[in-house]
Every structure is written in structure tokens, then in C-alpha cells.
Amino acid sequence: MKKDLVKVLKILKSKYPQKADMDLGNPADSLIATIMSARTTDAQVLKIFPAFRKKFPTWKKLADSNVDDIAKAMNTIGLYRNKAKSLKALAQKIIAYHDGKVPESMEELVTLPGVGRKTASCVLSVCFNKPAIAVDTHVFRISRRLGWAKGKDALKVEKELADLVPKSSWSVINLTFVPFGRDICKPGKPQCYRCPIAKYCDYPNKYLEP
Numbered sequence: 001m002k003k004d005l006v007k008v009l010k011i012l013k014s015k016y017p018q019k020a021d022m023d024l025g026n027p028a029d030s031l032i033a034t035i036m037s038a039r040t041t042d043a044q045v046l047k048i049f050p051a052f053r054k055k056f057p058t059w060k061k062l063a064d065s066n067v068d069d070i071a072k073a074m075n076t077i078g079l080y081r082n083k084a085k086s087l088k089a090l091a092q093k094i095i096a097y098h099d100g101k102v103p104e105s106m107e108e109l110v111t112l113p114g115v116g117r118k119t120a121s122c123v124l125s126v127c128f129n130k131p132a133i134a135v136d137t138h139v140f141r142i143s144r145r146l147g148w149a150k151g152k153d154a155l156k157v158e159k160e161l162a163d164l165v166p167k168s169s170w171s172v173i174n175l176t177f178v179p180f181g182r183d184i185c186k187p188g189k190p191q192c193y194r195c196p197i198a199k200y201c202d203y204p205n206k207y208l209e210p
């Protein structure tokens, strides 16, 4: 089984070699963009992100800005008011407790406003090259279809995956399952007829014809 898991991840990695959407080259940008991307498409976030950062280029500027102004600069994405509040509080906390730097551990990251385990895992793997499993909607669905996990919530699935997959491959899970989930193993009807890992998948209702 372990051999198959690594093989599956290898196949997906060669099909989807691109970097993560939220890999923006530095921890601050990646953290802010990942928080913005909750319940919104990455494409929507990336569209507004350059102008947003031009307006709020530093933690200090974000921390000192009015929540309404922050919200206005991202009002095309979902939950922008809550996210604006979180981003201001996040900036204040990073300045007050972390010397203006994004912390590098799960324990510290999840104490930050707007940061849950999924966001923390994304930041750890994308920015700090640390093994982490970010269980988003794609990872949750695909892991269960493949038969790698049975858990009914993200934390249970994360634990099952952590037990099953070698640590050296943890970060590859989110990196490959996200594009694979958008492309082939979609929510609703997966396109199993064009799936490169179908023979390793336990999903009982495979769609073998278009």
C-alpha cells in the first residue's frame, strides 16, 4: 500500500508539476493570500492581490489601517469584511509577538487571527519547505475516494494521511490534489475515464465513460 501511495503521488506530480497558486515568493504574501482565499477562488484573490499589496505593503501599514479601508480593497472576494478584520489583527499580532516575521511552526501559526490548520499547513510547506498536509476540499474528497482516509472532518483526514503517507511526501498531497481535483477528480462526477491513477483508486462508482 505505501508503495502505491508514493507511486500515485509521483504520477500526479509529473502530471501537475506547477507550484502552488499561493506560492508568491515570500511568507507574508503567501500567508495573506491564503487567508484571503478561504471560500473564494485562488484566481479571484490573485486578481486583486497586487493592487492590495501596493496599498498595504507592510505589516505596519496593515496594522495601522482602518478595517473599512482594508475591506474596500478586497471587496470582490467572499467574506471580505471578516477577512479585513483578521488581516488587521494578524498584522498587529505579527508585529507585537513575532518581530514582524511570519512564524515557522504550526503551534505558533494557528494562534494567529484568521489562521487555521489548513492555512498554517499551506504556509509551512510552501514558504518554509516543512512537511505538512493541508486538507482543503480537494484533499478531503480525493483522499476519501482513493480509500486513503475515511474521516468525516478535515482533522481526522489529516491524521489518517499523516499515518499513511511518508513524511517526505506530505507536502506533495495538497500540491497535486488541488490541480487534480480541479481537472479530473472533480466534485460531483469525477472523470475516471481519463484518470492516470484509476487503477490505484478504491472509489466504487467510477465513471469510465465521458
Ligand code: SF4
Residues within 6 Å of the ligand: 145, 146, 184, 185, 186, 190, 191, 192, 195, 196, 197, 198, 199, 201, 202, 203, 206, 207
Ligand atoms: S478513479 Fe475517479 S474517483 Fe478515483 S481518483 Fe481517479 S478520478 Fe478520482
